[in-house]
Amino acid sequence: MAIYSAGRRRTMIILLLSSVLLITLDLRGNAVFNAARSGFEYALRPFEIAGDVITRPVSRMWHGMTDIDELEQENQRLQEQLDAQRSDQIAAQNALIENRDLRALLDLESLAAFDRVTASIIGSSPSNFDQRVEIDRGSLDGIRVGMPVINSAGLVGKITNVFPETAIVMLATDPQYHVPVKVVAEVRATPTTSVPDTVPSGLAVSDVTTTTSTTTTSTTSTSTTTTTTTTIPRPVDGAGNPIDPNLQGPPGATTSTSSTTTTTAVEMVEVTRETGELNGFGADRLPRVRFIADSPQFGRVAEGDAVLTAGGSLSLAPPDIPVGKVANVIQRAGTAGLELEVELNADLNRLIFLTVILYVPPTEAPALR
Amino acid sequence: MLGALLTSSLTRVIPIGMMLLALQKTLFVELQPFGVIIQIVLAFAAAAGAAGGPERGAITGFALGIMFDLAVGSPLGSTSITMGIAGYVAGWVDLIRIETTWWLAALFVGVGAGIGEACVPVVRRFIGEEDAFVPEMAKIVPVVAIAAAASSVLLVPLARWALKLERPEWKMPADG
Numbered sequence: 001m002a003i004y005s006a007g008r009r010r011t012m013i014i015l016l017l018s019s020v021l022l023i024t025l026d027l028r029g030n031a032v033f034n035a036a037r038s039g040f041e042y043a044l045r046p047f048e049i050a051g052d053v054i055t056r057p058v059s060r061m062w063h064g065m066t067d068i069d070e071l072e073q074e075n076q077r078l079q080e081q082l083d084a085q086r087s088d089q090i091a092a093q094n095a096l097i098e099n100r101d102l103r104a105l106l107d108l109e110s111l112a113a114f115d116r117v118t119a120s121i122i123g124s125s126p127s128n129f130d131q132r133v134e135i136d137r138g139s140l141d142g143i144r145v146g147m148p149v150i151n152s153a154g155l156v157g158k159i160t161n162v163f164p165e166t167a168i169v170m171l172a173t174d175p176q177y178h179v180p181v182k183v184v185a186e187v188r189a190t191p192t193t194s195v196p197d198t199v200p201s202g203l204a205v206s207d208v209t210t211t212t213s214t215t216t217t218s219t220t221s222t223s224t225t226t227t228t229t230t231t232i233p234r235p236v237d238g239a240g241n242p243i244d245p246n247l248q249g250p251p252g253a254t255t256s257t258s259s260t261t262t263t264t265a266v267e268m269v270e271v272t273r274e275t276g277e278l279n280g281f282g283a284d285r286l287p288r289v290r291f292i293a294d295s296p297q298f299g300r301v302a303e304g305d306a307v308l309t310a311g312g313s314l315s316l317a318p319p320d321i322p323v324g325k326v327a328n329v330i331q332r333a334g335t336a337g338l339e340l341e342v343e344l345n346a347d348l349n350r351l352i353f354l355t356v357i358l359y360v361p362p363t364e365a366p367a368l369r
Numbered sequence: 370m371l372g373a374l375l376t377s378s379l380t381r382v383i384p385i386g387m388m389l390l391a392l393q394k395t396l397f398v399e400l401q402p403f404g405v406i407i408q409i410v411l412a413f414a415a416a417a418g419a420a421g422g423p424e425r426g427a428i429t430g431f432a433l434g435i436m437f438d439l440a441v442g443s444p445l446g447s448t449s450i451t452m453g454i455a456g457y458v459a460g461w462v463d464l465i466r467i468e469t470t471w472w473l474a475a476l477f478v479g480v481g482a483g484i485g486e487a488c489v490p491v492v493r494r495f496i497g498e499e500d501a502f503v504p505e506m507a508k509i510v511p512v513v514a515i516a517a518a519a520s521s522v523l524l525v526p527l528a529r530w531a532l533k534l535e536r537p538e539w540k541m542p543a544d545g
């Protein structure tokens with residue numbers, strides 16, 4: 001039998017053209033195809049449930065064999081992280097309350113203002129080229145295409161397909177995922193030492209010799225313990241004669257005083273913002289932020305800086321959803337600017353429950369009404 | 370011929386495809402040797418080609434691809450191309466040898482599935498997706514191909530039944 005024949009070639013051309021036609025119609029948006037997807041979803045559901053029940057022991061056995069060492073190591077690492085973060089949690093809660101109050105005062109948009117739908121994951125993408133999961137909530141719960149999806153750690157992805165009772169979430173590691181983000185960096189100004197104009201005796205500081213022996217500075221508040229050795233000159237009149245020899249000690253007398261002063265907000269903290277676009281690079285690689293300007297006037301982006309969604313009228317995500325932190329800063333040649341690798345807060349390999357924020361960009365809101 | 374092929378085989382291919390899709394979405398997303406998802410539906414498309422020739426393989430792959438796209442949400446028709454190619458390529462085994470041995474069928478199923486999987490980013494790039502080529506391709510394609518070859522021992526007879534083909538006399542390596 002020949003590899004090439006007219007009938008075979010005709011069959012292949014018909015199939016290829018049919019595929020191209022279907023792709024074209026689907027990408028342009030087609031109600032019939034959407035209905036077919038929903039219908040097929042319903043038809044496939046019993047097969048999936050049966051398959052899940054039957055194969056669960058097999059998949060558990062597989063995970064039991066392959067994941068045990070990794071899980072033990074991860075458990076130990078997480079325990080250490082938990083210990084380290086307990087103290088940070090109290091400060092973070094306080095900051096959250098302050099932030100919420102200030103936003104309310106300024107009438108700013110915040111995440112708490114949007115309705116949410118909590119969903120659980122019922123499936124993952126069977127493709128090696130997609131980073132997507134399926135959730136058990138759909139259009140009947142108010143979910144629409146494009147809505148951001150988060151978990152308790154931060155941004156997870158966005159909705160790409162919606163069926164009546166289920167929806168597909170594109171994870172932030174998917175190569176097709178894009179979202180505007182901002183990089184927030186804390187810049188600590190050099191601590192300034194304020195020297196009083198006079199010493200407690202009323203003399204000008206310039207008239208005494210002061211040696212500061214110990215200074216301790218903390219981040220949020222400053223506690224200064226100062227041991228001062230002061231050499232005080234005898235008061236003199238205009239001609240240089242002593243005014244009252246009994247008032248002060250002998251010339252060159254030395255007194256030692258020790259005082260502890262606790263002040264707040266002595267250290268200046270500024271916030272630097274850079275905006276760019278986060279997009280995924282696959283499951284095994286960190287997402288990257290592109291279009292970052294490497295401009296020293298805005299401050300250098302550094303590893304460990306926080307990455308949040310930028311929001312904006314055209315963004316599908318509201319502002320200030322925690323995304324992750326900068327893991328690597330990649331310098332690119334010429335005017336290409338910086339590229340940042342971002343370590344996501346959310347562990348996308350261990351998702352169970354997700355929250356869909358029912359957010360619609362202001363530019364699209366009128367169309368839905 | 371196309372219409373006859375469609376009507377004669379789809380009554381069995383569609384239910385089998387549904388079952389394999391269910392397995393693909395449940396079991397095979399959990400079992401990931403070397404971090405790669407085994408493509409059992411793609412392997413079945415290739416097995417259909419190895420069992421029934423290039424045309425039947427391409428048509429079966431096309432139908433399975435449509436089902437896959439409907440289930441996964443990828444652009445309708447995109448997976449049809451890759452699965453159709455897998456079935457077509459695996460079907461060449463019918464053209465180079467009259468009496469197919471099991472190991473030759475396995476080899477062609479593996480090659481067909483590997484080529485089909487390698488075509489996925491090509492098709493995606495063609496329809497406008499950015500960054501369709503992932504660096505793990507060098508790992509994904511061989512794992513998918515080897516898994517498909519291994520599963521062909523089950524899938525080729527299944528495809529033969531689904532396509533209503535007569536069972537050939539299998540030749541074991543010892544038989545020459």
